Amino acid sequence: MKLVHNDRHGAHVPQKEFFRGQLVDAVDRPQRAEQLWAAVRDSGVGQVVAARDFGLAPLARVHSGPYLQFLQGAHAEWLALGGTGEAFPAVWPVRSLRSDVEPKNFSGRMGLYSMDNGTPLTAGAWAAAYWGAQATLSGLDSLAAGKADGAYVLTRPPGHHAGRDFFGGYCFVNHAAVAAQAALDRGAARVAVLDVDYHHGNGTQAIFYDRSDVLFVSLHGDPLTEYPFYLGHADERGEGAGLGYNLNLPLAAGTGNPAWLAALEEGLACVRSYAPDVLVVSLGLDTSAEDPICSFSLGRPEFEEVGRRLAALALPTLLVQEGGYAVQAVGAHLLSVLRGFCGQGRQQGAPK
Ligand code: Q9C
Numbered sequence: 001m002k003l004v005h006n007d008r009h010g011a012h013v014p015q016k017e018f019f020r021g022q023l024v025d026a027v028d029r030p031q032r033a034e035q036l037w038a039a040v041r042d043s044g045v046g047q048v049v050a051a052r053d054f055g056l057a058p059l060a061r062v063h064s065g066p067y068l069q070f071l072q073g074a075h076a077e078w079l080a081l082g083g084t085g086e087a088f089p090a091v092w093p094v095r096s097l098r099s100d101v102e103p104k105n106f107s108g109r110m111g112l113y114s115m116d117n118g119t120p121l122t123a124g125a126w127a128a129a130y131w132g133a134q135a136t137l138s139g140l141d142s143l144a145a146g147k148a149d150g151a152y153v154l155t156r157p158p159g160h161h162a163g164r165d166f167f168g169g170y171c172f173v174n175h176a177a178v179a180a181q182a183a184l185d186r187g188a189a190r191v192a193v194l195d196v197d198y199h200h201g202n203g204t205q206a207i208f209y210d211r212s213d214v215l216f217v218s219l220h221g222d223p224l225t226e227y228p229f230y231l232g233h234a235d236e237r238g239e240g241a242g243l244g245y246n247l248n249l250p251l252a253a254g255t256g257n258p259a260w261l262a263a264l265e266e267g268l269a270c271v272r273s274y275a276p277d278v279l280v281v282s283l284g285l286d287t288s289a290e291d292p293i294c295s296f297s298l299g300r301p302e303f304e305e306v307g308r309r310l311a312a313l314a315l316p317t318l319l320v321q322e323g324g325y326a327v328q329a330v331g332a333h334l335l336s337v338l339r340g341f342c343g344q345g346r347q348q349g350a351p352k
Pocket residue numbers: 017018019020116117118158159160161169170171197199227284286322323324
């Protein structure tokens with residue numbers, strides 16, 4: 001398989017995020033990506049491919065022009081106003097307020113273009129997210145068309161919470177959505193996005209909700225108790241032409257591995273029957289037992305099994321990094337997935 005690295009991720013160095021009313025240490029640290037890359041780079045599991053620049057146009061296929069415009073200039077505006085360090089939103093256009101008029105005020109626009117106060121907008125957020133998307137497009141480009149093949153893209157910050165016109169959940173540009181749309185634009189008729197991050201991929205779901213050319217399947221912590229709280233329920237099946245092309249498999253916090261693997265099988269069956277030309281996997285590793293902010297319990301046998309089952313679909317498959325915050329464990333978990341995918345798993349037999 002091919003391995004692609006976003007070597008500009010280090011431009012984004014969040015310091016703090018709000019949690020229970022306090023500023024606490026930011027969770028999406030550069031060290032995550034350093035550990036992930038160190039684990040796979042020289043592991044022999046794949047060949048490193050350099051990222052190329054495909055420009056802004058593929059991002060503009062899934063994000064709004066005004067949002068991309070805002071993201072590019074936001075931190076400079078913040079500094080010009082006398083802000084220091086990273087910027088946070090403080091006010092949002094919730095129900096009964098208008099989202100169709102862009103305020104001139106910076107704080108007004110921060111709220112219009114965001115979903116939470118847990119995602120610091122740093123000086124380098126745009127550069128890191130832009131190059132994450134370029135790395136993802138490079139990974140897509142490296143896939144052999146129409147046959148079993150794989151590429152893994154190490155993006156950071158992650159992407160699946162970012163919507164058409166908002167950031168949040170540590171995400172600014174929705175790399176998986178950019179890749180899915182680019183695959184269609186390059187000739188695929190149908191693309192499936194399978195999201196196995198602990199959190200529901202609200203941005204990806206919303207971007208493709210009314211379309212049948214992108215199937216979105218997600219297994220995740222139940223939004224009744226888990227972030228992002230306001231999307232990801234089982235009754236969200238798509239709308240209009242997209243009805244039937246969205247599948248959510250919410251699992252209670254603390255769900256054990258057998259039930260998680262059973263949900264994965266249900267999601268894979270849905271992907272199989274859709275028969276996509278390309279599969280994009282939002283590969284969060286925050287489902288691990290070690291993750292500091294999540295409550296599933298996956299370990300090496302399960303991560304290898306994820307890789308094996310993905311490979312068994314025998315599709316051109318783009319694995320895109322999402323969450324995974326156990327800095328000391330994520331590298332090993334990633335390697336388990338990729339070894340499983342390549343048939344190099346060490347664990348004998350399927351996990352219970
Ligand atoms: N005060 C991903 O795994 N935490 N994102 C909420 C808000 C959000 C995780 C904090 C966790 C988002 C890609």
